Structure formats: structure tokens, C-alpha cells
Amino acid sequence: MSHRLATALALVLTASASPGFAEDVIQGYTGWQTAPNSDVKIPGQSFSAEWDGESFKMPPYWGLRWTRWQGDWGWGAEFTHAKVKASDATLAKAGLDRLEFTDGLNILTVNLQRRWQPQRGVTPYLGAGIGAAIPHVELERPEGRTFEYQLTGPAIRWFAGVSRDFSDAWLGFVEYQGTFSSNTADLTGGGKLDTDITTHAVNIGLGYRF
Secondary structure (H helix, E strand, O other): OHHHHHHHHHHHHHHHHOOOOEEEEEEEEEEEEEOOOEEEEEOOEEEEEOEEOOOOOOOOOEEEEEEEEEOOEEEEEEEEEEOOEEOHHHHHHHOOOEEEOOOOEEEEEEEEEEEOOOEOOEEEEEEEEEEEEOOEEEEEEOOEEEEEEOOOEEEEEEEEEEEEEOOOOEEEEEEEEEEEEEEEEEOOOOOEEEEEEEEEEEEEEEEEEO
């Protein structure tokens, strides 16, 4: 019996020390985020919107990611508070007082990640996720003012970067991240707003491993 117990304990310790042992990481980040032009449809008109990211204006661009690693593969969830605001030229062209998602073009996804062995102290990784857009829709037009959070459609994200350990628990990272969201929002006064928005960002952040 004691031999079997010792064998079982050795197997558990071996599994715990192996690359397949589960490891959780919480990461927070900010950075510089922008978005290319995209087509916007509202009742009675369609136009191309020039978007400004305004990453560092309040509330700033930021994100949180949780990952459970099992060896070289990880899965988890991520929330990003992205931002876009129609330029003054776009507003004048469309005859609008406001069109923006600055209280968040919020993206929530479930992610899958892959990482590789450290190279010169840094660990490369990449990942992708699928989920939904939950933006704060802000549109002012003669028919009314829309100013509310809505679930507007599906979203995807993709990212690639490198991380570096500062200690057993703490790490830093820098990455590129992109998102795509298909947004259909209900408007005060009737009708809908339709636009597909792509964002690009350079993120820098900290992570805590436990």
C-alpha cells in the first residue's frame, strides 16, 4: 500500500512540474489604438466615417485578459475598452452633431493562445478570440439622441506579442492587437445604425501569474 501511495504521489508531483500543469495569468494593458475608415448607414443616408482613436483621452483605451495555460496552449477571456469617434469633417459631411463610441467600443471574447519557449529571455505568443461587441452608442441627429450601451453584434480579435518575466509571479508584455466588430444599433427616434469597425493597437502591460 505504501509503495502504491508513493508511486501515486510521485506521479502527481511529476504532472505538477510538467509543462501541462495549469497556470493562470491575469494581464492588464493600455496603449495606442486607432481605426481605419468604415462605411456607416443610418436612416436616410450612407457615408464613410473617418475615425479617431483618442486612446489617451478620458476614459482611456485599456483591456483585461485572463488566460489558463496548459503547457504551450492557453484559453481564457478578454475585455477591451476600445474607442472610436467620428472626425469633425465626417460630422459636417453627414449633418450630425455626434457619432462616437468613446465610452467604449467594448469587445468581449473567449480566446485561444499559443506560446513558444523563451528566446533570450522573452516568450513569443499569439492568439485569437471570438465574442461580441457591447459599445456605448452615441449619436446625435435631428430625430433624437441615442446614448446607451447595446449588444450590437459579433466580434473577433487577434494578437501577437512577446512577454518577459520579472519574477516568478510578475511579467511584462508588448503586443499588436486587432479587433473587428459588426455593429447594428437601435436608434432613438427609429431606425438603426450599421457599421463594421476594425481597430489596430499597440499594447503594453503587466501580468500576474498564479
